[in-house]
Structures are given as C-alpha cells and as structure tokens.
Amino acid sequence: MPEIEEIKPFRPDLVEILNGVPHGIALVDPNLRLIMMNRFLEALTGYSGEETRGIYCDHVLRSSLGRNVQVFRQALETGVACSVEGDILGLNRKKIPVRFTATPVVESTGGRQALVLVLEDITALQEIGRKQEKGPPKGLLGHSPKMQEIFELLPVLAHTDSSVLITGETGTGKDLLAEAVHHASKRGKYPFIKVNCGALPESLLESELFGHVRGAFTGAHADKHGMFQLAQGGTIFLTEIGDLPLPLQVKLLTVLDDREFFPLGSQKKVKVDVRLITGTHRDLKQLVQEGRFREDLFFRLNVLRVHLPSLRERDGDVRLLIDHFLQLFAVSFGKNVKRLSARALRLLGSYPYPGNVRELRNIIEYGVNICRGEVIEVEHLPPYVLAEAGKPPRAATDAVSPDRLDPGEKSVSKAVEEIPDNASSWSAIEKKKILTALMQTGGSRTGAAKALGWGRTTLWRKMREYDLG
Amino acid sequence: MKILATLQNNDIAPRFDLATEVLIAKVVRGKVSGEPRTVLLPGPGSDALCSLIIKEEASLVICGGIEESHFQYLVWKKIEVIDRVIGPAAQAIDLAMAKQLRPGSIVRPETERSAPL
Numbered sequence: 001m002p003e004i005e006e007i008k009p010f011r012p013d014l015v016e017i018l019n020g021v022p023h024g025i026a027l028v029d030p031n032l033r034l035i036m037m038n039r040f041l042e043a044l045t046g047y048s049g050e051e052t053r054g055i056y057c058d059h060v061l062r063s064s065l066g067r068n069v070q071v072f073r074q075a076l077e078t079g080v081a082c083s084v085e086g087d088i089l090g091l092n093r094k095k096i097p098v099r100f101t102a103t104p105v106v107e108s109t110g111g112r113q114a115l116v117l118v119l120e121d122i123t124a125l126q127e128i129g130r131k132q133e134k135g136p137p138k139g140l141l142g143h144s145p146k147m148q149e150i151f152e153l154l155p156v157l158a159h160t161d162s163s164v165l166i167t168g169e170t171g172t173g174k175d176l177l178a179e180a181v182h183h184a185s186k187r188g189k190y191p192f193i194k195v196n197c198g199a200l201p202e203s204l205l206e207s208e209l210f211g212h213v214r215g216a217f218t219g220a221h222a223d224k225h226g227m228f229q230l231a232q233g234g235t236i237f238l239t240e241i242g243d244l245p246l247p248l249q250v251k252l253l254t255v256l257d258d259r260e261f262f263p264l265g266s267q268k269k270v271k272v273d274v275r276l277i278t279g280t281h282r283d284l285k286q287l288v289q290e291g292r293f294r295e296d297l298f299f300r301l302n303v304l305r306v307h308l309p310s311l312r313e314r315d316g317d318v319r320l321l322i323d324h325f326l327q328l329f330a331v332s333f334g335k336n337v338k339r340l341s342a343r344a345l346r347l348l349g350s351y352p353y354p355g356n357v358r359e360l361r362n363i364i365e366y367g368v369n370i371c372r373g374e375v376i377e378v379e380h381l382p383p384y385v386l387a388e389a390g391k392p393p394r395a396a397t398d399a400v401s402p403d404r405l406d407p408g409e410k411s412v413s414k415a416v417e418e419i420p421d422n423a424s425s426w427s428a429i430e431k432k433k434i435l436t437a438l439m440q441t442g443g444s445r446t447g448a449a450k451a452l453g454w455g456r457t458t459l460w461r462k463m464r465e466y467d468l469g
Numbered sequence: 470m471k472i473l474a475t476l477q478n479n480d481i482a483p484r485f486d487l488a489t490e491v492l493i494a495k496v497v498r499g500k501v502s503g504e505p506r507t508v509l510l511p512g513p514g515s516d517a518l519c520s521l522i523i524k525e526e527a528s529l530v531i532c533g534g535i536e537e538s539h540f541q542y543l544v545w546k547k548i549e550v551i552d553r554v555i556g557p558a559a560q561a562i563d564l565a566m567a568k569q570l571r572p573g574s575i576v577r578p579e580t581e582r583s584a585p586l
Contacts, residue, residue, distance in 0.1 A: 046553060046573055055575070059483045059555045062534035066487065089484060089534030093552070 024098075024119035027105075028057050030076055032069065035114060044119070046091035057117065062089040065100065075102040076115060083189070085122065097122045099189070139176040141324055144314040150177070150306065157304055158184035163256070165241075165301045166279040168308030171358030174279035175239060177308060182235040187275055190234030193227045198243030206248055207264050210255075216265025226263060228255065228272050235275045241301065242282035242293060249294045256300050276301070311353040311360060318349055321357060325364035326376075337368050340376045347378055351385055372453030379436050379451075383429055431466045434459070470496045472565060473527035474558040475518070476507065481554045481561055481576075485535035486515040492558045493525055496566060505559070515539045522548060531561050531570065 015036065018025045024041030028034055034057050037049040045052075045060055052060045058069075064086040065071075071084040083101040090096050101118040142148070157164055158181050166174045175194065182192040200208055207216075211226030227236060238244070244252065255261045260271045278301050287293035311318060322340065330337045340348070344367075353359050363385055367376040378386065433452065441447030449459040462468075474481055475488035482488035489512065494505040510517060519539055522530055529549045543550050554561050556576025564570040 047555075047575070051575055052555075055555060059480070059533065062483045062553075064484070064487065066483075089536065091553075093535060093537040093540055095536060 023121070024117075026057060026061070026117045026119070028072075028115045028117060030113050030115070032057050032072060032115070034060055041119065044088070044090055044096070061119070063087070063098070063100070069100075069102075071100070072102045072115060072117075075104050076113065079104050088119065097126050140173060140180055141320055142314060142317045143320055144309075144317045146309040146313055147317060150308065153306060154180060154184060157181045157306070160304070161185075161275050162303040163275075163301050164277045164304045164306065165284075166277065166306050166308065167284075168279075168281065169310045169354075169356055170281045171356035172308040172310060173357055174281075174308060175237070177306065178235070178237040178239075178277045178279060181277060182237070182275075185235070185275070187234045191231050192235050192237065193231040194237045194239060195227050196239050197248075198240035202245040202248060205245070206251070209248070210251065210261050210263050211266075211270075212264035213266040216263075220265070228261070228274055229263075229270060231272075231274045233273055235277055237277045237279065239279045240281075241278040242280040242284055242287055244293075246292070246294065249297045253294065253297045253300060256297075311356045318353075318360065319345070321360055322348060322364060325361050326368065329365050329368040333368055335368055335371070336374055337371050337376060338374045340367070341378065344376055344378045344381060347381065347385065351388055377451075379433055383432070427466065430462065431468070434462060434466065434468060470529070471525055471527040472496060472529045472531065472562050473522055473525060474531040474562055475533065476558050479557050479559070481531060481533050481556060481558050483533040483555075485518065485532045485539060485552075487513045488518060488532070489513050491518070491521065492562070493527065494562050499566060501562065501566070505562070519543065529565060531558070531565055 015038070018038040019040070021038060022040060024044050025038040026034060026041055027036045033054050034049070034052050037045070037047075037052065037060075041061075042048055045062070047060055057063075058066055065084065069084075071082050075082045081101060081103040083099055085097070085099050087095045087097050099120045099122050101120065103116045103118070105114050105116055106112070107114070140147070140151070142151075154177075164178070164181060166177055168174055178194070179192055182188060195205075195209060197205065203217075207220075207224070207226070209226050209228060211224050211229055212220050213223050214220055238252075251261065255272070256276060259273065260269045262269055284293055284298050284302070288295045288298050311321075322345070326337065326340065329335070348360075348363065351363075355362070363382055366382045367380045371377070371380040434448065437448035437451045438445070441451060445459055445463075446456060449456045452459065454462075472494045474492045474494075475485055476482055476490040476492050477488065482490070489510050491508050491510070492505050493508060495502045508521070510521070515536065516539075519542060522543065523546060527548060529551070530543060531551050531554050533552065533554060535550065535552045540550055540552065551565060551570050551572055551574070553573040554570065554576065556574070557578055560576050560578070561570060561574070564574070564576060570576075
C-alpha cells in the first residue's frame with residue numbers, strides 16, 4: 001500500500017482565489033469605498049479594480065441600492081452577514097438582477113474592518129420564480145375548487161409572518177404546502193427546516209429543536225445548534241405538532257412570545273428570527289379538551305389555519321394526479337408505460353384513498369414497476385386496491401357499485417376476492433396474476449403469457465414453480 | 470450648445486434612471502457661459518429625464534449607467550451621450566469641452582493627483 005503523502009500547506013494569493021469565483025466580489029472599507037474587485041466584477045462593470053480603488057462602490061457598481069445602503073451599514077454594525085436583492089447596470093447597459101450579500105471581515109493584523117460584497121446574478125432564479133407564480137406552487141397539483149381555494153390563499157399566507165397551522169389527513173400534502181408558503185415568502189432564500197415532533201423522544205427533541213452546549217448531558221461532546229438556530233431568517237415547520245410533549249409545549253410558547261430561548265445547559269439566551277408553520281393530522285381542539293395540548297399554545301399556533309382536503313373531497317383531481325405520477329415514474333424508472341386501461345382508471349376512480357395523495361402515488365409507483373407493457377391493467381395494481389374493489393361500497397365513499405361493472409370486471413373482482421388477506425409475498429401476488437391472466441384468456445397459455453408480458457417458457461416455468469400445471 | 474450632466478451631490482449620478490438632479494451648462498465658443506444651472510426633478514425616472522433633455526435642447530449628456538433603450542433614444546435624437554462616467558460633474562463637463570471625456574472615464578477630484586482616464 002503506498003504511503004500517504006503529507007499535504008503541504010498551500011497559500012495562494014487571495015485575489016487569485018476570488019478571481020476563480022463565478023460571482024462578482026468586492027472588498028469595501030467601512031465608508032463603502034472600494035478596496036478591490038475580482039475579475040468577474042471587473043468584467044461586469046467595465047472598470048479595473050486598480051483604477052477604482054478608493055471610489056464609492058455605488059458609482060462603480062451602478063446598483064439600484066444607492067450609497068446609503070442600510071443593509072451594508074447594519075452588517076458592519078452588527079458583524080452579521082446579510083443580503084438584499086436589487087439590480088446593477090452592466091457594461092452592456094442592461095439591468096442585471098443581483099443578490100448582494102455583505103459579510104463583515106476584520107483584518108487579522110491591525111484589526112481594520114471591511115465588508116465583502118458578493119454580487120450573485122439571480123436572473124435565472126427570477127425567471128423560474130415568475131414561471132412558478134403563474135401556475136400552482138411546486139409539488140402541489142389540483143384543479144378541484146377546494147385546491148384552487150388553497151392556491152388562492154397561498155400568496156396571502158406567504159405575505160405575512162404570522163404562524164400558520166396546516167391540518168388535514170395523512171398524505172394530503174401538509175409538508176408541500178408548508179414548503180410552498182416558505183418559498184413564496186420573503187424568507188424563501190433562507191433555510192426551510194422541517195422537524196417531526198412525533199419522531200423523537202422528549203429529551204432528544206428538546207436538544208434537536210433548541211440545541212445544547214458542551215457538557216449539557218452525557219454524550220454532549222460539543223456545542224450543537226438547534227433547528228431553530230439553523231432556520232435563522234427562514235421558516236421552521238413542526239409537523240405532527242399534536243405529538244409534542246407538554247413540557248416542550250411550554251418552551252415553544254416562550255420562544256414564540258419572546259423570540260429567544262436558552263439552549264440545553266446554556267446560560268446564554270439565543271435570539272432567533274424564525275417563522276413558524278405547524279402541521280398535524282390530529283384534532284388539536286380535542287387534544288386541548290383531553291388536557292394533552294396546551295390551550296394557550298393552540299391559540300398561538302392557530303393564527304392562520306389551512307385545512308387541506310382529503311383526496312375524496314377533491315373532485316377530478318385523482319385523474320390529474322394519476323397522469324402526473326404515471327409520467328413521473330415512467331421517466332424515473334426508464335419504463336415505456338404510457339397510460340392506464342379504462343378499467344384500471346375506473347377502479348382507481350372508485351377507491352377511497354385513506355392514505356390520500358401519498359397512497360395514490362404509491363399505487364401508481366407499484367403499477368409502473370409491475371407493468372411490462374405500455375398500459376397498466378387492473379392486474380398491475382396492488383392487491384389491496386383490487387380487494388377494496390370487491391367490497392361493497394362504503395357509506396363515506398363514492399365507491400363504484402359492482403353492478404356497474406361489466407362482466408369482465410366481475411370475473412376479475414371475483415378472482416381478486418379469492419386473494420387471501422395475507423397475500424403480501426411476491427410469490428402469492430404472482431401466482432394470482434397468473435391465475436387471473438389464465439381466467440381472462442379462457443385458459444390459453446399463449447394469451448396469458450402475452451397478457452403478462454412474458455414468454456411462453458417463462459409462464460410454463462412459473463406455473464411449474466407454483467404448482468399450477 | 471448645452472451640456473447636461475446627471476447629478477448626485479456634486480458628482481455624476483451613478484444611474485441615469487435614479488438621478489433626481491441635473492446640471493445644465495451653456496457653452497459658448499468652447500467656454501461655459503455663466504453659472505451652470507441645477508435643476509431638481511420631481512422624482513427619478515428615465516422617461517422624464519429624456520423629456521427634459523429634449524426640452525432643454527441639450528446636445529451632450531454626461532451620465533453614469535444608462536439603459537440601452539434610453540441611450541439609443543437619445544442617440545436617435547442626435548444627442549451625444551457619454552456614459553459610465555465617475556467623478557465630479559463640473560470637472561467632467563470641463564473635460565468634455567476639451568474633448569477628453571470618454572465613456573467609462575473616471576474623473577478624479579482636483580485635490581487628488583490621479584489623472585483622468
């Protein structure tokens with residue numbers, strides 16, 4: 001084995017490093033006069049760093065921010081980096097949308113203060129943003145009136161800093177909505193942190209949310225920032241807030257009121273500027289009545305409340321989502337699946353979807369995986385969906401009555417009913433698929449093999465394997 | 470002939486579209502005639518500034534950054550535009566009269582030793 005060579009220190013010229021960065025970078029003094037520019041910014045402005053030394057940066061950058069840039073001064077005073085969006089007029093007399101990020105730096109010898117300005121071209125980002133504004137938010141799909149109401153409400157939720165409580169059954173898209181609200185808000189360029197309150201025990205959750213200092217408990221070998229600190233300037237999404245333990249509910253209430261908290265074991269308060277979005281599938285009011293959720297916290301969280309409708313309530317959205325997921329999985333799995341058969345569509349249209357969009361997504365993913373041809377048939381759907389189709393319609397759902405199915409469908413349903421409840425293993429599913437195919441083709445092995453997308457030999461081998469010969 | 474320079478304090482305003490003041494100098498036989506006039510605009514805006522330039526019948530405009538559309542408009546109106554100029558407006562006008570001002574020139578104040586580029 002070759003010996004590992006010791007890596008020798010390499011100290012290249014700072015300017016050379018900055019010249020390699022594909023963003024405009026300028027170093028300015030506390031009076032916002034230029035000290036140096038990197039090559040990218042020189043090309044953008046048309047001036048050289050040498051000739052502009054000592055000139056106020058607003059003259060050189062020709063930015064929309066002007067000279068009295070409050071943000072830059074604030075960065076110098078507080079010592080904390082901050083950013084602001086604006087535009088500059090480039091050498092080609094075109095306005096370039098730019099995000100300015102100002103980071104204060106202090107000279108190691110002498111202690112002189114300066115500000116590093118990074119100019120990031122955000123033309124492409126704004127273009128994407130404009131496209132997204134025209135359609136529904138990323139990840140959320142729906143034409144139903146109930147979803148349109150949500151889409152109309154989204155800009156309202158985004159333009160305020162108030163707490164949002166998202167309720168809805170599991171799989172309705174609470175996480176996606178929270179993320180969409182964050183991205184559409186002015187905090188969109190800052191972090192979006194999601195914490196599942198039901199996933200961790202109380203002691204770990206406190207450390208996860210609020211952080212800890214070294215030695216706070218056994219195993220705390222180093223200081224650790226909590227999720228609230230990591231989300232600084234952005235949004236924290238606490239999902240399954242109904243599962244938050246009572247002692248932590250008190251601490252969360254304090255954070256919401258004071259915007260500051262003590263990390264575990266620390267005597268120093270930490271200030272945070274974070275927007276809170278919470279989500280739950282539980283009835284918080286009922287939890288309050290049962291004494292499992294603090295009433296004051298409930299009122300604090302329940303400022304803006306959005307209820308996401310279940311898939312059963314979203315008229316016409318099932319078909320839209322089927323097409324979307326079909327295309328998505330066909331591309332990602334490299335399959336040639338193009339559509340669902342009319343019978344499979346009817347079956348999916350009548351399914352009650354207790355797991356909502358997440359369940360529909362999983363059904364389509366299963367179908368695309370199993371299907372070997374271009375069309376997903378009823379047989380390619382998960383057995384539990386087929387089993388559900390064989391059951392009488394439930395009062396709460398608009399499941400299709402068996403009388404409305406054609407004779408072919410009846411035979412499939414009958415075959416499906418015979419699938420045992422414990423038919424979760426692949427061999428059991430495959431056995432049933434073979435039987436169904438044989439029944440549909442009147443016992444023709446050639447026809448069954450074709451319907452299954454197999455060769456006759458494969459079908460013969462599998463029939464022997466399952467003792468069906 | 471009239472020279473119009475966009476103004477921010479005593480310097481050329483960095484942006485044509487954000488300028489709220491202009492300095493207008495009347496040039497007679499290669500010299501500034503009388504005291505240059507400062508005109509305060511009701512607010513920033515390229516269109517309003519272009520209208521003022523036409524109304525004042527300026528034949529040369531000295532400014533900082535200007536958008537291509539407004540630059541082309543003024544050129545089409547047969548007005549010479551020297552843009553991306555940095556430095557004191559009065560000195561920039563002097564240099565323009567001496568045919569020494571170019572687009573992108575950095576005019577150093579007289580107290581500084583650096584020569585204009």
